[in-house]
Amino acid sequence: MIRVILGTALASVFIIGLGLIGLAAGGSRSLTAYLTLSGLLFAIGMFGFLARRNAISMVMAIELMLNAVNLAIIAFASFNPRLGSAGSVIALLVMAVAAAEATVGLSIILAIFRNKKTPLVDEYDAMRQ
Amino acid sequence: MPIPSTIPILEIPWDDVLFVVLAGTMLASGLAVVVMRDIIRCGLAMMVCFGALAGIYVMAGAPLVGAAQVLVYIGAISVLVLFAIMLTQTKAAPTRLAFQTQAIPAAVAAIVFTVVVLLAVGSTTWGGSGQRGATQTQDVATALFSGWVLPFEIVGVLLLAAVIGGVFLAKRERGKDVLE
Numbered sequence A: 001m002i003r004v005i006l007g008t009a010l011a012s013v014f015i016i017g018l019g020l021i022g023l024a025a026g027g028s029r030s031l032t033a034y035l036t037l038s039g040l041l042f043a044i045g046m047f048g049f050l051a052r053r054n055a056i057s058m059v060m061a062i063e064l065m066l067n068a069v070n071l072a073i074i075a076f077a078s079f080n081p082r083l084g085s086a087g088s089v090i091a092l093l094v095m096a097v098a099a100a101e102a103t104v105g106l107s108i109i110l111a112i113f114r115n116k117k118t119p120l121v122d123e124y125d126a127m128r129q
Numbered sequence B: 001m002p003i004p005s006t007i008p009i010l011e012i013p014w015d016d017v018l019f020v021v022l023a024g025t026m027l028a029s030g031l032a033v034v035v036m037r038d039i040i041r042c043g044l045a046m047m048v049c050f051g052a053l054a055g056i057y058v059m060a061g062a063p064l065v066g067a068a069q070v071l072v073y074i075g076a077i078s079v080l081v082l083f084a085i086m087l088t089q090t091k092a093a094p095t096r097l098a099f100q101t102q103a104i105p106a107a108v109a110a111i112v113f114t115v116v117v118l119l120a121v122g123s124t125t126w127g128g129s130g131q132r133g134a135t136q137t138q139d140v141a142t143a144l145f146s147g148w149v150l151p152f153e154i155v156g157v158l159l160l161a162a163v164i165g166g167v168f169l170a171k172r173e174r175g176k177d178v179l180e
Helices: A002-024 A031-051 A055-079 A086-116 B014-035 B039-059 B063-088 B103-123 B137-145 B149-170
Strands: none
Touching: A002 A031, A002 B014, A031 A055, A031 B014, A031 B039, A031 B103, A055 A086, A055 B014, A055 B039, A055 B063, A086 B063, A086 B137, A086 B149, B014 B039, B039 B063, B063 B137, B137 B149
């Protein structure tokens, strides 16, 4: 019981602390805050893509990076009235392409998994020998 | 009793509070996606991350994109990823070693990227009005079906091709590995 309470408290302190980055960058009324969040999310996705061994983890990291780019598009469109509604349209198109990419990527991973019996990318070394 | 427009003592507006909570949830669950060892929890954390990001879209003035985010990412892509995780989970695969040997260089690269992006964002004076404007859903619909109708149709064809390709790639070949 005490561990649950302590864990929840620590997690909320961690979440609020991370969120204060956005407040320090200008709060919800500045473009800088949204772009900062977008850059941080892209960096997280980049780390995941480079560091994880599991192919599906790498796909998830790619999805994070696509979302970061989408957030930047939405932020620019929201703070620049000349872009108007084009930002939302571009973001929707990016989402559709991301869905297509996830479908094809995951089925390629499933096809490789059926042959190699492992989802770990560092064991796909057939072309190295 | 009306709610005061800012937090009583700290004088922080409520939308900033909501922004802090959403941004923190997004960043924390994004970190959880790439750091946690159990991959099924990574998938669930990814759903939380997408949900918080949908809230940020709404705060940035694009509620239609927020709704589409919930439908497409939480509803479709996350479920697809979770299915793929469950299909590829094997007892034989070592679950302890979640990271490559290049994890530390990757972390260094990500930190350098973060610093560069933050410096670039902080030192640039962005044009535009500097005011947050909301996008009307009707304007999005008008733009999507008038000026952007060709990209819209191409994306439709792309989705069809992706569905057919996905079915073809993931389908078992008949009689080859059914018995295993």
